[in-house]
Amino acid sequence: MKKRFHLRYQAWLVISSMILGVLLTGCGQATPAPSGNSGTASGGSKLSVKVGYIDSLSGPAAAYGKSTEAGIKIAIDEVAKAGGPTIDLVERDDNFKPDVAEAMAKELVMNQNINILVGTVNSAGALAVSKFAKDNKVLFINSDSMSEKITGAQGHRYVFSIVGNTAMIGKAGAYQMSKMPYKRYWLAGSDYEFGHSVVNSVWTNLQQLKPDVQKIGESWWKVGESDFSSYINAIRAAKPDAVYVGSGGGDTVALLKAIKQSGLNTELPIFIHNSTDFDSLRPLGQDAPEGIYGTTFYRYDFPDNPTSKAFAETYKKATGNYPGFAGLNGYLTIKFLAAAIEKSKSTDNEKVIDALEGLSLDTPAGKGTIRKEDHQLMLPMVFGKTVKSPTEPYLITTDNVLIPADQIMPSVADVLKTRTK
Amino acid sequence: MDAGALSSQLVLGLSRGMLYFIVAAGLTLVFGVLRIINFAHGSFYMLGAFLSFSVAEMVGKQNPAGFWLALLVAPLIVAALSIVIERGLMRFVYGQEHLIQVLLTYALVLIFGDLVKMIWGTEFKSVSVPSIFIGNLSLAGIIIPIYYVFLLIVGPLVALGLWMFLHHTVTGKICRATATDRQMVDVLGINSTRVFGTVFALGGWLAGLGGALMAPMVNIGMGMDTSMIVYAFLVVVVGGLGNIWGTLISALILGVAEALGVLFVPDLAIVVPYVVIGILLILRPSGLLKSVW
Numbered sequence: 001m002k003k004r005f006h007l008r009y010q011a012w013l014v015i016s017s018m019i020l021g022v023l024l025t026g027c028g029q030a031t032p033a034p035s036g037n038s039g040t041a042s043g044g045s046k047l048s049v050k051v052g053y054i055d056s057l058s059g060p061a062a063a064y065g066k067s068t069e070a071g072i073k074i075a076i077d078e079v080a081k082a083g084g085p086t087i088d089l090v091e092r093d094d095n096f097k098p099d100v101a102e103a104m105a106k107e108l109v110m111n112q113n114i115n116i117l118v119g120t121v122n123s124a125g126a127l128a129v130s131k132f133a134k135d136n137k138v139l140f141i142n143s144d145s146m147s148e149k150i151t152g153a154q155g156h157r158y159v160f161s162i163v164g165n166t167a168m169i170g171k172a173g174a175y176q177m178s179k180m181p182y183k184r185y186w187l188a189g190s191d192y193e194f195g196h197s198v199v200n201s202v203w204t205n206l207q208q209l210k211p212d213v214q215k216i217g218e219s220w221w222k223v224g225e226s227d228f229s230s231y232i233n234a235i236r237a238a239k240p241d242a243v244y245v246g247s248g249g250g251d252t253v254a255l256l257k258a259i260k261q262s263g264l265n266t267e268l269p270i271f272i273h274n275s276t277d278f279d280s281l282r283p284l285g286q287d288a289p290e291g292i293y294g295t296t297f298y299r300y301d302f303p304d305n306p307t308s309k310a311f312a313e314t315y316k317k318a319t320g321n322y323p324g325f326a327g328l329n330g331y332l333t334i335k336f337l338a339a340a341i342e343k344s345k346s347t348d349n350e351k352v353i354d355a356l357e358g359l360s361l362d363t364p365a366g367k368g369t370i371r372k373e374d375h376q377l378m379l380p381m382v383f384g385k386t387v388k389s390p391t392e393p394y395l396i397t398t399d400n401v402l403i404p405a406d407q408i409m410p411s412v413a414d415v416l417k418t419r420t421k
Numbered sequence: 422m423d424a425g426a427l428s429s430q431l432v433l434g435l436s437r438g439m440l441y442f443i444v445a446a447g448l449t450l451v452f453g454v455l456r457i458i459n460f461a462h463g464s465f466y467m468l469g470a471f472l473s474f475s476v477a478e479m480v481g482k483q484n485p486a487g488f489w490l491a492l493l494v495a496p497l498i499v500a501a502l503s504i505v506i507e508r509g510l511m512r513f514v515y516g517q518e519h520l521i522q523v524l525l526t527y528a529l530v531l532i533f534g535d536l537v538k539m540i541w542g543t544e545f546k547s548v549s550v551p552s553i554f555i556g557n558l559s560l561a562g563i564i565i566p567i568y569y570v571f572l573l574i575v576g577p578l579v580a581l582g583l584w585m586f587l588h589h590t591v592t593g594k595i596c597r598a599t600a601t602d603r604q605m606v607d608v609l610g611i612n613s614t615r616v617f618g619t620v621f622a623l624g625g626w627l628a629g630l631g632g633a634l635m636a637p638m639v640n641i642g643m644g645m646d647t648s649m650i651v652y653a654f655l656v657v658v659v660g661g662l663g664n665i666w667g668t669l670i671s672a673l674i675l676g677v678a679e680a681l682g683v684l685f686v687p688d689l690a691i692v693v694p695y696v697v698i699g700i701l702l703i704l705r706p707s708g709l710l711k712s713v714w
Contacts, residue, residue, distance in 0.1 A: 031426055057543070058534070058535070058538055058543070058643060059643060059644060060642065060643060060644035062538070062543035062545045062642075062643050063543050063545050063642065063696075065543070066542070066543045066544070188687075191691055195478070217687055217688075218687060218688050219683060219687035219688060219690060220687075220688055220689050220690065220691065221690070221691065224644055224648045226635065226638065226639040226649075227437050227440075227638060227639070228636075228650065229433045229437075229565070229566060229569060230430055230433045230434065230437070230680040230683040230684070231683050231687075232686070233426060233429050233430050233433055233564070233565075233680075233683075234426070234430065234683050234684045234687055236426070236564070237423065237425075237426030237429075237430075239682065250545060250640060250644070253545045253547075253640035253642075254639050254640040257547060257638070257639070257640060258638070261550060261555070261566045261568065261638070262557065262566055263556070263557055274516065281546040283544060283546060283547050283640065284483065284547045284640075285547060285549070286549070287547050287549050287550070
C-alpha cells in the first residue's frame with residue numbers, strides 16, 4: 001500500500017515536471033503596450049509612423065533587451081526634436097522565446113496595422129520574424145540578433161540588419177589571433193546557435209590565415225550555466241596555448257567571474273568575443289579578470305570621437321550607465337529607419353526599403369553604410385584587452401585596435417552564394 | 422590526464438553537489454511533509470541570491486562583513502516570505518487536487534519572476550567573493566578555488582543540522598511522523614498545520630541559503646530560478662521522494678557526474694548527468710533510497 005502511494009506521487013512529480021518544462025519553454029506573457037493612433041500625419045509635412053518593437057524584456061537576455069530599448073527611446077526623442085518623423089513605438093516582450101516573437105509579430109502586423117518591425121535579441125526569434133516579414137511583405141530591421149543567417153543564407157528584400165553578425169566576429173577575431181604566436185587552441189562556448197556559430201566562424205577563418213593552428217579539444221556548456229569551475233579545471237588540465245570562447249551575454253559575465261576566481265587568466269591567453277563589451281564588464285566591477293582579449297562592435301570610450309561621446313553622455317543621463325553595444329544597436333536602428341523615412345518622404349515600407357539600401361550615416365561607432373546587396377550594416381569592430389581602470393569602479397579595455405569594416409565583412413559574392421544554396 | 426586534474430575535478434563536483442543538496446533538501450522536505458510540489462522553490466533560490474546582493478550592496482561592496490551578513494539575512498527573509506505564502510495561500514490548497522496545487526505554485530513562479538524584475542531590474546548583478554576566499558588552494562596537485570572548499574564544509578553542516586532537527590527536536594519528530602502518516606498525527610491531537618508552516622519556512626530558508634551561497638560564484642540575473650528548479654527536481658526524484666539522505670547522495674552523484682563529464686567528454690558534457698540519471702532511474706525507479714520518514 002505504501003509503495004503504491006509513493007509511486008503515485010512519483011508519477012505526479014514526473015508529469016508535473018514535464019508540464020513545467022513545456023510551460024517554461026512554450027509560453028510567455030506580453031507586456032501591455034501603450035496603444036497609439038495609427039499613422040496619421042500630425043500637421044504639415046511631418047510624417048508619423050507606428051513601429052512594432054519585439055524584444056526580450058524579460059527572461060535570461062533581458063539585460064540586453066532593456067539596453068536596446070533604452071537606445072531606441074533615446075533615438076526616437078532625438079529624431080523628434082530634430083524635426084524628423086514621429087515614431088510611435090508599440091512594444092512587445094518575447095521572453096527570449098522564438099515562438100512568442102513570431103506570435104507577437106503576427107499580432108502587431110494584423111491587429112495593429114503595423115508594417116515596420118524591429119527587434120529581437122534571440123537569433124531564432126529574429127529569424128522567425130524575418131520569415132514572417134518576407135511572407136507578408138513587411139519591413140523587419142534586426143536590431144539585436146547576431147546570427148549571420150539573417151542577412152546571409154536566409155536574407156531577403158524585407159530584412160535588414162543593423163547589428164554586426166557572427167561572420168564578422170569570426171573574421172575580426174581570427175585576424176587578430178593570427179598575428180599572435182599561439183598554435184594549440186582549446187575551443188569552448190555556450191551550446192546554442194550563437195555560440196557554435198561564433199566559434200565555427202573564428203576557427204574556419206583562423207585556419208585559413210594560419211594553417212598550422214591545431215585544435216586540441218572543445219567544451220560546450222548549457223546556456224545559463226552557473227558553475228564554470230569544472231570547465232576551467234578541464235581546460236587547465238589540457239594545457240592549451242590559448243583558449244577561444246564563444247559565449248552568450250549572461251554566460252560571458254558568469255564565465256569572466258569564474259576565470260578571475262580561478263586565476264586562469266594569469267596562466268593562459270583567453271579570447272572571448274564579447275568580454276570587452278561594457279555590458280559584460282560593468283556588472284562585475286572589480287570581480288572581472290584582467291588580460292582577457294575580446295572583440296566588440298562598440299566601445300563608448302574608443303575610438304575617441306565627439307559623436308560617440310555625445311551619445312554616451314545622453315545614454316548615461318537616461319539610464320545611469322554608459323552604453324554597451326546593445327544600447328547602440330537600438331539607437332542605430334531608429335536612426336537609420338528615421339533617415340530612410342526622411343529620404344523617401346514616405347512611411348510606405350517598399351519606399352523605405354529602397355531608401356535604406358546603401359544608406360550611410362555618421363554613427364557613434366564610425367561611418368556606417370548599409371550594404372545594398374545583402375542589407376547588412378557595415379561597421380568596424382574594436383579588439384582590445386581588459387584592464388583595471390585608474391578611475392572607474394569597473395574594468396576597461398587597453399591596447400585597443402579598430403578593425404575597419406572592409407576587413408571583417410564577408411564578400412557580397414560569398415553572402416549571395418549562401419542564399420542560392 | 423594527470424591525477425591532480427582528476428582529483429581537482431572530483432572535489433569540484435562534490436562541492437557543486439553540496440549546493441544542489443542544499444537547494445533540493447528544501448524541496449524534498451516540503452514535498453515529504455506537505456505533499457506539495459513546490460515549483461516556486463527555484464524562485465526562492467533566486468530571491469536568496471538577489472537579496473544577498475542587496476544586503477552586500479547596503480553594507481558596501483568592499484566590506485567583507487557584507488557577505489556574511491547576506492548569508493545570514495537573505496535566507497531568513499526568504500523564510501519569512503515563505504511563512505506568509507504558506508499561511509496566506511498554501512493552506513487553502515492542502516486538501517485539493519495536485520493540479521490546483523501545481524497551478525498555485527506555478528503562478529508564484531511567474532509572480533516572483535516579475536517581482537524580481539520590478540525590484541532589481543534586468544541587469545546582471547554580482548556579489549564579490551569575500552577576500553578570505555579569494556584564490557586557489559593547491560594541495561598535492563589539486564587546484565581548487567578556496568570558495569569551493571567553503572562549500573564543501575557548509576554542505577555537510579547543513580545536512581547535520583537537518584538530521585539534528587528531524588531526529589532530536591519535537592517539531593522534527595512531528596515532521597517525520599506527518600510525512601509517514603498525517604491522519605495518525607491528527608488523531609494524536611497534534612496540530613500538524615503548525616508543522617506545515619515551519620517546514621515550508623525551512624524549505625524556503627534552504628532555497629534562500631542556496632541562492633546566497635551561489636551568489637558570489639555567478640552572475641545574478643533573471644532565469645536563475647528555472648535553471649535551478651530543474652536540477653532540484655532531478656535530484657529529489659533520483660534520491661527518493663522526501664528522503665533527505667537520498668537527496669544528499671543523488672546531489673553528490675549529479676555534481677560529480679557533471680564534473681567528470683566535463684573532463685572526459687567535454688563536447689558532450691551536457692548530456693552526461695542526464696544519462697547517469699536515466700540509468701539510475703531504470704535501475705531504481707522509485708529512487709535511490711526509500712521514503713523512510
